[in-house]
Amino acid sequence: MSVTIKDVAKKAGVAASTVSRVLSDSPKISEKTKNRVRSVMEELGYHLNENARNLVQQSTKTIGIVMKNSASESLHDPFFPEVLRGISAYCNKQDYSISITTGESEEAIFKDVVKMVKGKKVDGLIVSYSKKDDQVISYLQEADIPFVVVGKPFGRPNEILYVDNDNVLAAKEATEHLITLGHREIGFISGNKEFEVTDARLHGYQDALRNHQLNERADFIKNPASPEVVRESMQELMQLPTTPTALVVTDDLFAMHILFVLRELAIQVPEEMSVISFNNTIFSRFSNPPLTSVDTQIYQLGFEAARCLIDEIKEPSVVKRSVIIPTFIEERESSISSSQKA
Structure with a gap:
């Protein structure tokens, strides 16, 4: 017995x-x-008997994770597995399980979220991105279920609990790193403009140029929608009469694709083009050359998102707060002084 x-x-x-x-x-x-x-x-x-206790407490002891893209895309991007590692670490401490959206399209991901909420399969959710006019965020607000966003919510940061970096400051410091090295012609390559992080980092880049009395050139700013279309953007950039001597790239995965394209174009990094990217993932350490990258402390973003959510589940807050994770630049071989160029 x-x-x-x-x-x-x-x-x-x-x-x-x-x-x-x-x-x-x-x-x-x-x-x-x-x-x-x-x-x-x-x-x-x-x-x-956890199941019996959870039934009495009307709790699932499970949190949902909403992916930025399809499962296959997200798991190929080193950001998501690392943020998931941080989430899992805190959930494990609190005896919570996780459930991840598995949809292969934006609509399918949204349907996954609705199923989680209506089926009472989760106590709360972590949305791993911040995007303009996102139906997931609107739905979660209407459903009145605890949730946390990784990224600053568009237009309503005071209404939503979120964990983020100061991406304006981080991009400003990344651009100033290149300016300090003597670069004056600096390009900016980012991802989809619908995501808040893209907008914030563009503003930081622009702030740095303005603070140093450098001209902002619209043709130096490229927003390829995915890493796969980086080649076209880079070819356009390198065919300009005046080309950049350095690039701020908002993601290590994009930066890896850029290194491949520059190699195809016989442009040496860093001798002819310096590059700084973001996230300091394993890609940045093992690329050729190793990438100077802004460490956004991805693991900590996930860990704090889980902590904030579980705190919110246990004791809902009246005023929604934010947690800002500091960043720092990890210098490697992809960026050098302009005076050292061949």
């Missing part, structure tokens, strides 16, 4: 209600009593 709460209570010399309070880590029970009850539980081999 399986061991029950009553068996534990009898052996520990306490009421069954006291054992229940120990299981929920009630502050009303002394540490001495908690330790005695837990010792008896271990001795008797008592295991809490």
Whole structure:
């Protein structure tokens, strides 16, 4: 026969209600009593029926993770597995499980979210991106379920709990790194303009140019929608009468594609083109040459997102707050002084 709460209570010399309070880590029970009850539980081999407790508490002990893109795309981008690692680490500490959207299109991802919420499969959700006019965010607000966004929400940051970097400052510092090296003709390559991070980093790049009295050139700014179309943007850039001597690239994955294209065009990095990118993923360390990259502390973004969400699930807040994770530049061989160029 399986061991029950009553068996534990009898052996520990306490009421069954006291054992229940120990299981929920009630502050009303002394540490001495908690330790005695837990010792008896271990001795008797008592295991809490999580499903039964969750049913009583109307909790799933599960959080949903909303991917930026399809499952296949997201898992090929080193950002998502690392942010997921941070989320998983905190969830594990709190005995929470995770459920990830598996849709292969924007609409399919949205339907996954609706199923999670309406089916009461999760206690809350982490949206791993911030995008203009996103139907997922609008739906979650209407559904009145706890959620956290990784990224600053468009147009309504005070209404939504979020975890992010100061991407304006990070891009400003990245651009100034190149300016400090003597570069004056600096290009900017980013991803889809619908995502808030693209907009923020463009503003940081523009701020740096303005602060150093450098001209902003519209033809030096490219926004390829995906890494696969970087080649076209780079070819356009390198065919200009005056070409950049350095590039700010908003993602390591894009930067890897740029290195391939520059190699095809027989343009040497960093001798003829310096490059700084973002995220400091494993790609930046093992690219050729290794990339100077802004470390956005992806793991910490995920860890803090999970912490904020679980805190919100346990005790909903009236005022939504934000958590800003600091960034720093990891210098490697892809950027050098303009005076050192061949």
